[in-house]
Amino acid sequence: MSARAKIIALHGGLLVLLFVLQFILPAYHHGNLARIMVLASYAVGYNILFGYTGLLSLGHALFFAAGMYGMGLGIQHLGLTVAPAMLAGVIAGAVVSGALALLALRTAGVAFMIVTLMFAQAGYLTVLYFGEYTRGDEGFVIQQAQRMLWGIDLSDPTNRYFAALMLFALCLIVSLWLVRHPFGKTLIAIRENEERVRMLGYNIYTHKLIAMVVSGTISATAGAAYGLLFGYAGASFASVQYSIFPLLWVLLGGAGTVLGPFIGTLFMFYLIDLSSGITTAYMLIAGVVLVLLTLFAPQGLAGELRNRIWRWLP
Structure with a gap:
């Protein structure tokens, strides 16, 4: 089997598995996996900038929140329906990421x-300052009646799961296409040796600019989807914590791998979930596990698989 066929089989197989899991998972894990797929989509956006382009951003919560509030405020204050509200969130993320x-x-x-950290903090403080509209730390709930898309109730667990799966599938396909496209290969070359790429005549600034806009737009789409599917938008999603999370997910899963963001998000989510069921000091357990992974799997879980077993893994 060729490397191309293996790549298609692996990534397609993951999407088929996620589709099948909808019918067999208990309610608790069903809801968790829907949330993980949306957050993994956010991590996919981050991975394009950090994993493939080599730019370490500490401000991606700004894009995630831009999408969430662009969608949420459009519904709450402008009376938009779901489709134009989602579009407003995506456009907000694209504009903010382009400006930054x-x-x-x-x-x-x-x-x-x-x-990037400074601007993300400015965005967080802006959300708090305009609390009259954003409700600040308290946030606001998006009602069930406001979450209807073409007659489909996105608050229903099954519909929410399939919507999250469609979003994740789209982000995964975009990421896979990008990394195999000449533009994506140029980003990887910039990450590895920027000066050599410049000497070859490529416009480094333009490539980085496009990468940042694509990354920010995907992250904003995930933020808008998260607010819509789970019915809440709050200032905590604009905080530094939500800039650090995608970095951890990508590092754990494997920076510069297509599947790394999903693996890292899944691992981190259930590590904290299981640890919190054992002790109130669950972050201590999570911290020890993360240190061990850093020591023994420095390339991340998918990165180690690529180094040791599947050399063809993108």
């Missing part, structure tokens, strides 16, 4: 990290 890219890409390395 124009500023942040003037810097590099640690300075880039600091600039």
Whole structure:
């Protein structure tokens, strides 16, 4: 079997498995997996910028929240229906990521990290400042009647699961296509040796700008979907915590691998979930496990699989 056929079989098999799990999982894990797929879509967006382009952002919560509030405020205050509200969230994420890219890409390395963190914090404080509309830390609930898409109730667990699966499938396919496209290969080359790519005549700034907009737009789409499917938008999703989460998910799963974001999100979600059932000091258990993974699987779970077994894994 060729490498291309193996890649299609592996990623297609994962989507088929997720489809089948909808019919056999108990309610608790069914809801968890829907949430994991949406968060994994967010991690896919982050992976495009960090894993494939090599830009370490600490401000992706800004894009996630832009999508969530672009969608949520459109429904709450403008009376938009689901489809235009989702579009508003996606556009908000694209605009915010483009604006930030124009500023942040003037810097590099640690300075880039600091600039993205600063703007993310500014976004968080903006959400709190305009609490009259955003409800600040308290957030606001999106009612069941407001979550109807073409007659489909997205608050229903089955419909929510399939919507999350469709979102994750789309993000996975986009990521897989991108990494095999010449543009994606150029991003990887920039990550590995930026000066050599510049000497070959490529416009580094333009490639990074597009990568950041694509990354931010995918992250915003995930944020809008999260708010819509789970019926809540709050300032906590704009905090630093939600900038650190995708970094952890991608590092655990394997930066620069297509499946890494999903594996890392799944692992981290259930690590915390199971640890919290054992002790109130569950973050201590999670921390020890994360340290061990960092020591013995530095490339992440999917990264180690690629290094040791599946060399063809994208």
